[in-house]
Amino acid sequence: MQVRMGSSTTPRLEGRVTRARFLNLDVARRFAYNRAVMVSTGGGLTASTRICAVVGHPVRHSASPAMQNAGIAALGLDWRYVALEVRPEDLGAAIQGAGAMGFIGLNLTVPHKLLAFELVDLLDESAREWGAVNTIRFEGCDAGGGWRPLAEFKTESPREVRAHGFNTDADAIVQSLREDLGLEPRGARVLVLGAGGAGRVAALRLARAGARALFLVNRTRSKAEEVAAAIRQKEPGVEVEVGYPTGGVDLVLNATSAGLGAGDSLPWDPSAFELHQARAVYDMIYRPAETPLLRRAAEAGCRTANGLGMLLYQGAKALELWSGQRAPVEVMREALRGNVYGD
Numbered sequence: 001m002q003v004r005m006g007s008s009t010t011p012r013l014e015g016r017v018t019r020a021r022f023l024n025l026d027v028a029r030r031f032a033y034n035r036a037v038m039v040s041t042g043g044g045l046t047a048s049t050r051i052c053a054v055v056g057h058p059v060r061h062s063a064s065p066a067m068q069n070a071g072i073a074a075l076g077l078d079w080r081y082v083a084l085e086v087r088p089e090d091l092g093a094a095i096q097g098a099g100a101m102g103f104i105g106l107n108l109t110v111p112h113k114l115l116a117f118e119l120v121d122l123l124d125e126s127a128r129e130w131g132a133v134n135t136i137r138f139e140g141c142d143a144g145g146g147w148r149p150l151a152e153f154k155t156e157s158p159r160e161v162r163a164h165g166f167n168t169d170a171d172a173i174v175q176s177l178r179e180d181l182g183l184e185p186r187g188a189r190v191l192v193l194g195a196g197g198a199g200r201v202a203a204l205r206l207a208r209a210g211a212r213a214l215f216l217v218n219r220t221r222s223k224a225e226e227v228a229a230a231i232r233q234k235e236p237g238v239e240v241e242v243g244y245p246t247g248g249v250d251l252v253l254n255a256t257s258a259g260l261g262a263g264d265s266l267p268w269d270p271s272a273f274e275l276h277q278a279r280a281v282y283d284m285i286y287r288p289a290e291t292p293l294l295r296r297a298a299e300a301g302c303r304t305a306n307g308l309g310m311l312l313y314q315g316a317k318a319l320e321l322w323s324g325q326r327a328p329v330e331v332m333r334e335a336l337r338g339n340v341y342g343d
């Protein structure tokens with residue numbers, strides 16, 4: 001689709017789309033099930049109803065609409081949250097159009113997080129720090145020249161709208177490790193599997209949180225080396241190595257996509273590292289609930305958790321950024337579990 005863009009906020013897209021990454025469509029098809037979670041909204045759609053959305057390609061597997069609509073309803077907001085499939089080459093037009101139509105905000109998922117970093121009008125410190133945008137809050141300029149979230153514009157129209165980019169993924173990892181595993185990153189020795197978008201953010205965030213030593217393993221070794229170099233530059237006090245550790249670790253964190261599919265290979269080499277060397281294992285994958293890694297980790301006596309908490313906490317923070325209210329985390333968790341596992 002060709003979209004003509006012509007305002008001062010026209011996204012700077014040319015030449016960037018080739019770097020975007022696509023989720024393999026076979027992987028997307030495995031998520032064909034996506035249970036509807038019934039939510040009482042307390043009222044129907046009206047001319048005042050406002051929209052939020054998750055934007056991805058593909059996106060129809062997303063559990064975010066179930067989670068966010070439950071949270072939105074619990075807060076009594078006249079908003080709806082939908083999933084919109086947008087190609088990378090159309091992302092700039094989509095962001096611009098969503099702002100023009102008064103959307104409250106957007107979440108970005110694969111393959112848009114890096115691209116959105118280049119396309120928003122303003123980057124929050126969280127997005128600058130981790131180099132990716134997974135949440136956009138639309139903000140309007142009021143009559144006094146001040147910028148406020150679009151959610152606060154009830155009757156008046158903003159003079160101008162801007163897209164403000166945040167990253168809520170990085171903190172969600174640490175929060176989920178604390179809440180779901182009881183693991184405090186400070187002083188921890190961690191083996192991180194994967195050096196894609198999520199692995200990079202996780203390793204950098206753990207380094208920032210005071211991890212003592214990080215061991216980075218990735219199928220494509222050069223990517224792990226790049227992440228190691230970034231950590232050495234940003235967090236020189238953290239010991240970082242590419243490869244498996246000798247001795248034990250406090251945590252193994254899987255940030256690869258190996259384990260999403262039934263026939264996937266294991267995300268680590270059991271001959272190089274045995275799971276009983278780890279106290280806890282976290283898998284960012286949440287569907288299936290128990291990956292082969294988590295099953296073996298439980299058998300080896302490790303504490304285990306999957307990535308549902310990470311998804312929950314990044315979404316809860318996004319809702320807080322949009323609404324200015326505390327997110328109803330337990331309501332959102334229940335909706336997420338209902339959508340993903342049918343609980």
Ligand SMILES: NC(=O)c1ccc[n+]([C@@H]2O[C@H](COP(=O)([O-])OP(=O)(O)OC[C@H]3O[C@@H](n4cnc5c(N)ncnc54)[C@H](OP(=O)(O)O)[C@@H]3O)[C@@H](O)[C@H]2O)c1
Nearest residue numbers: 194195196197198199219220255256257258284307310311
């Ligand atoms: N729970 C959450 O909220 C949440 C949030 C974000 C991501 N995730 C999950 O985290 C995982 C990674 O996401 P991402 O955004 O980082 O994706 P990505 O940027 O595409 O990176 C994929 C990573 O997986 C590795 N990988 C893929 N297939 C592999 C295999 N067969 N064996 C070993 N390694 C393999 C890749 O290695 P190469 O570099 O060699 O290709 C790369 O490190 C996905 O499973 C995603 O669903 C979960």
